Each structure stands twice: as structure tokens, then as C-alpha cells.
Amino acid sequence: MGLFDKFEKNAALYNQLSAIGKNPFTVVMEEVLGPTRAKIKGRETVLAGTHNYLGQTFERSAIEAAKQALDHEGTGTTGSRVANGTFSGHTKLESDLANFLGMDQCIVFSTGYAANLGAIAGFVDRVQDVVLIDADCHACIYDGCQLSGAETIRFRHNDPENLDKRLSRLDPKYNGKLVCIEGMYSMYGDVAPVKEFVEVAHKHGAHLLVDEAHSFGVYGETGKGVCEADGVMDSVDFYTGTFSKSLAAIGGFLASNHPEAEYLRFSSNPYRFTASPSPATIASANAALANISENPVFREKLWENANRLHAALTQFGLRLAAKPGPVISVLLPTKEDAFAAWDFLLEHGVYVNMAIPPGTPGKESLLRLAVSSAHSADDIDRLVSAYEAMAEAFPSARVTSDA
Incomplete structure (x- = not known):
């Protein structure tokens, strides 16, 4: 088998889409006009696939903090956290995140991907330990398990009873x-019953890691995530998150009340051997954290927009994957349907994400809309109008298809 033979199937699809000239995986934001608008193929387009949930990308305080960090500390650290790559901003952000979450400690990684990769591979021994993961977990959790070398067991998605059986055997x-789960799953936008998972995991003497990448800042009374919404912040062993969603930057973190978690700093390769986040990135993330922790209006506006959009898409008869939330996914039966519907929306001035198997749960394709607090009333109107037209043009996207 040749080195590149493995790419044959994906390459065929990629080349097919590229030949048409509207490949959803190669979209370029030619000019960014704001948190919810950009020029794509020369046309102003509403962005509804960016995961800029709390609209922090253009918040003035975050931009000014990044500029000051550039002026005072330069463009990069040129080193890992254990070499020369830890600046005062890194430790301040770790302290502020820990305080916000009400946890004893926090470790900042270079990406959210690296946080899960480093935590799982760092904590788990390939001989003595075992990892149990929700079947719909993100690729970084799967890759962390693979890097650890430990036996990995999948349990049914959002099914604490199935986890209980697996642990019992x-x-x-x-x-x-x-045990690894997510707070909100990014493909469907469905939420985990975290409280039940805590009870099952601890009953069997297991530790629970909850990845709140897509739910941090969004769920819970103060934005601490699904763990807070379920009232189990004090019971979760490890809490991971990313800066690339609600904090509108690049980076990730692990927070915990276990003092032993600090040992990851010299036991986790994705922490030890990766250059640390730039000063500007850290400064903007910290400013965004202050914004969302001090101003609930961002979260309130997000939910106002999410509820309105979900209600409208439900009224149009579209097949939605989950209850109202920051991710609203429309299910389609085939990748051809998904591509055509995605292209239809783009032609109507709306950019969303398209996802197809094997990158989706089950065998269905989907269009994923990511709601933002920065979406204006006009943005929402345009989204509603585009999806209404799509519902008419694509019967296969509706609950009762007349195709």
C-alpha cells in the first residue's frame, strides 16, 4: 500500500467539490467586517458558523489588551511553558480562570485540543489504567486516549446507565x-446529563473529565458551563475548556481541585514540548474572561438569539438535532443534500458549517448554525429568511418530507 493510498476516498470527495468551485471546506474570509459579517467570494455574508458564541472577537477591551501585550512583550514567547515560555500573563490567566470556576488550580495549554490531549495522556498509564469515553466525544479526546496507550472503552452517547454497566464489568x-464526556456536544448541540455521570463514575471509584469547550461561558447561572447548570462544579474531577469559542482567542486549559493535577506540568508532553500561547493571545483571552464574567448581557443576548432561531427553524419544519442552544443543527439524509443545502444558504448570504460522515454521529449529514450574542436583529432576520427558503427548496431537510 502506498503512503497516500489511504487518502483516496476523501480525495475523491474533495476533488468533486473543488471541481464545482464551492468547496465548503476551503471557504476564505476575504475581508472580516465584524464579529458576524465577512466578505466571501466578494459578497457580504452573515457568519453563523464561527462559534463566536459571546461575540468577543471585536470587543474593544480585548483588542486593546492584545495591543498592549504586543507593545510590551512582543509577538511570541519562543518557548514552551517549562522553558522560557511562561510569562506573567500566563500565570494571571490561570489564576483568574481558577477563581472564575471556583477551583483550586488551572493549567493553560497552547490549544484546547492540546489540553485534552495532554490531560488524558498525562494522567493515564498505558498498563495500569483504563479510559471510558462517550462515543460522540471530540477527536482530541480520542487522540488523547491513543497517545496514552491505555485500553479505551466507548459507552453509548449520553447514557449513564450504559457507563455504569461498562464500569461494573x-x-x-x-x-x-x-471517564471522559463533554458538556455540550458540538455537532448536534445536545447536552450531557453531567450530574448522573458524576454519580456513576464516583460510585465505581473513577475520575470524571468534562470538556466544556462549547459550553463554557454559555450554560449555568454565571456561565461556568453545564457542570454549573447541573450543580456539580465541586464534584467534577477535571474540567477542560478552550479559548477559541467564548473567549475568542487560541488556547486551552485544565482546571481541578485535585492538587495532583499540577504534576501535569512536568508529565504531559503536549504541555512540555509546545510553544506557549503568545502574549497578545493570553491578554485578549483574559480580557474576554473579565467581560463575560462581569457582564451577563452577553450570555442573555446569546440565549435570546438562540431561542428565536430555534423556534423559527422548528416552525419551518426542519429536522433539528437538539433543544434550543448555541448550536442548532439541521439533519439531512445524504452528503449530497447537505452540500446542496449549504451552497444554497451561502448563495443567500449565510455561512454555516457543513459536516458529513464520518465526522458526524451516526450516518447523517448536517448543517451546523452557531449562534452569537453579537448577531444583530438584522442578522437574525437574514438567517431566518435564508432558512425559510431552504426549507422550501429542500424537503429532505424537513421532519415530514414530501420528496
Whole structure:
């Protein structure tokens, strides 16, 4: 088998889309006009696939903080956290995140991907331990398991009872047990029953890691995520998140009340051997954290927009994957339907994400709309109008298809 033979199937699809000239995986934002608008193919387009949930990308305080960091500390750290790559901004952000979450400690990684990769591979021993993960977990969680080398067991999506059975049947040889779930799953926008998972995991002496990448800042009374909404912030063992969604930057973190979590700093390769986030990135993330923790209006506006959009798309009869939330996904039966519908929306001045198997749960394709607090009334009107037209043009996207 040749080195590139493995790409044959994906390459065929990629070349097919490229030949048409509207490949959804190669969209270029030619000019960014604001948090919810950009020029794509020369036309002003409403952005509804950016995960800029709390609209922080153009908040003045975050931009000014980044500029000051550039002026005072330069463009990059040129080193990892354990070499020369830890600046005062890194430790301040770790302290501020820990305080916001009400946890004892926090470790900042270079990306959210690296946070999960580094946490799982750092905590889990390939011989003595086992990892149990929700079947719909993100690729970084799967990759963390692979990097750890430990046995990995999947359980049914959002099914604490199935996890209970899996834990009950484990070989007693395992010393450590780590369970990994997400707060909100990014493809469908569905939310985990975190409280039930805490109870099941701890009943069997397992530790629970909850990735709140897409739910941080969004769920809970003060934006701490689904863990807060379920009242189990004090019970979750490890809390991971990213800066690239609600904090509108690049980076990630792990927070915990276990003092042993600090050992990751010299035990986790994705932490030790990756250059640390730039000063400007850290400064803007910290400013965004202050904004969303001090101003609930961002979260309130997001939910106002999400509820309005979900209600409208429901009224149009579209097949929605989950209850109202910051991610609203429309299910379609085939990748051809998904591509055509995605292209239809783009032609109507709306950019969303298209996802197809194997990158989606099950065998269905979907169009994923990411709601932002920065979406104006006019943005929402345009989204509603475009989806109404799509519902008429694509019967296969509706709950009762007359195709």
C-alpha cells in the first residue's frame, strides 16, 4: 500500500467539490467586517458558523489588551511553558480562570485540543489504567486516549446507565479509571446529563473529565458551563475548556481541585514540548474572561438569539438535532443534500458549517448554525429568511418530507 493510498476516498470527495468551485471546506474570509459579517467570494455574508458564541472577537477591551501585550512583550514567547515560555500573563490567566470556576488550580495549554490531549495522556498509564469515553466525544479526546496507550472503552452517547454497566464489568486489574464526556456536544448541540455521570463514575471509584469547550461561558447561572447548570462544579474531577469559542482567542486549559493535577506540568508532553500561547493571545483571552464574567448581557443576548432561531427553524419544519442552544443543527439524509443545502444558504448570504460522515454521529449529514450574542436583529432576520427558503427548496431537510 502506498503512503497516500489511504487518502483516496476523501480525495475523491474533495476533488468533486473543488471541481464545482464551492468547496465548503476551503471557504476564505476575504475581508472580516465584524464579529458576524465577512466578505466571501466578494459578497457580504452573515457568519453563523464561527462559534463566536459571546461575540468577543471585536470587543474593544480585548483588542486593546492584545495591543498592549504586543507593545510590551512582543509577538511570541519562543518557548514552551517549562522553558522560557511562561510569562506573567500566563500565570494571571490561570489564576483568574481558577477563581472564575471556583477551583483550586488551572493549567493553560497552547490549544484546547492540546489540553485534552495532554490531560488524558498525562494522567493515564498505558498498563495500569483504563479510559471510558462517550462515543460522540471530540477527536482530541480520542487522540488523547491513543497517545496514552491505555485500553479505551466507548459507552453509548449520553447514557449513564450504559457507563455504569461498562464500569461494573471492568477487570479488577485496572488501577485508575478515567471517564471522559463533554458538556455540550458540538455537532448536534445536545447536552450531557453531567450530574448522573458524576454519580456513576464516583460510585465505581473513577475520575470524571468534562470538556466544556462549547459550553463554557454559555450554560449555568454565571456561565461556568453545564457542570454549573447541573450543580456539580465541586464534584467534577477535571474540567477542560478552550479559548477559541467564548473567549475568542487560541488556547486551552485544565482546571481541578485535585492538587495532583499540577504534576501535569512536568508529565504531559503536549504541555512540555509546545510553544506557549503568545502574549497578545493570553491578554485578549483574559480580557474576554473579565467581560463575560462581569457582564451577563452577553450570555442573555446569546440565549435570546438562540431561542428565536430555534423556534423559527422548528416552525419551518426542519429536522433539528437538539433543544434550543448555541448550536442548532439541521439533519439531512445524504452528503449530497447537505452540500446542496449549504451552497444554497451561502448563495443567500449565510455561512454555516457543513459536516458529513464520518465526522458526524451516526450516518447523517448536517448543517451546523452557531449562534452569537453579537448577531444583530438584522442578522437574525437574514438567517431566518435564508432558512425559510431552504426549507422550501429542500424537503429532505424537513421532519415530514414530501420528496
